[in-house]
Amino acid sequence: MSDKLEKYQDKTPEQVQERAYLAPRVDIYENESELLLLADVPGVSKQSLTVHLDKEQLLIEGHVEEPKVGALLGGEFQAVDYRRSFILPPGIDGGRITADLKQGVLSLRLPKAEGLKPRQIQVKAG
């Protein structure tokens, strides 16, 4: 059976390559003006990281290129890509989101829309 399958795959012109995905671990913090999302994406360079916002859906994707170092003698990790998506709460100003990648940690700053920030309301004496 597997022999047949292999033969079949040899003949198919287009090989479908399947990539494994791992959800990166994240921390999410909030202050008055923004949400701050930190994600561990070791092995991802600036060029191979994409942060995509579609309406309220935020998608983080990172591609890991495994360098050809030599023969693997013992291993505890595999080069897998990262992928995770979040639904943003209403009131995030999508146009002002900034992303920064340092030492394999992505920092995403998600500013709150101006109108939703807490405001101090002055009480006037009559």
Place this chain on the structure above:
Amino acid sequence: MLTRWSELDRAFSVMDELQRRMNRLFDEVDSGRWAGSSFVGGAWPPVNLYDAGDDLVIRAMVPGLTEKELEITGNQEVLTLSGERKLEVPEGYSVHRQERGGVRFSRSFTFPCKVNLEKTKAAVKDGVLTITLPKAPEAKPRQITVKAE
């Protein structure tokens, strides 16, 4: 070669387990939790060992850590990698979710062949540490010329 590395690593994995339990103690104080690793084994940082001909190469996933925060020491046949990743809530922020965790670690490795620990080089790029260990001259691959008679 492969078996030798894994057997030795298994011996060290006992030490790792102890270390992990200690880490967990610290973490429980620090963050309340340290979820199991998504990598094989579970020791932190996850490490791969490669044979690159003249060198042995270790790669370790150390997101968030710089060269300065990693300590690599060589003692005869044993290489030790240690450090700490601190979990700090940025000032003025409240916490919604914390999965990344802080960890204090120390892992020791021995190698399937003799290496020159004094000439070890280490660099961190994109959160991945690469340690290059030149093999001792007697352990390097040699080309043997076959003479025709």
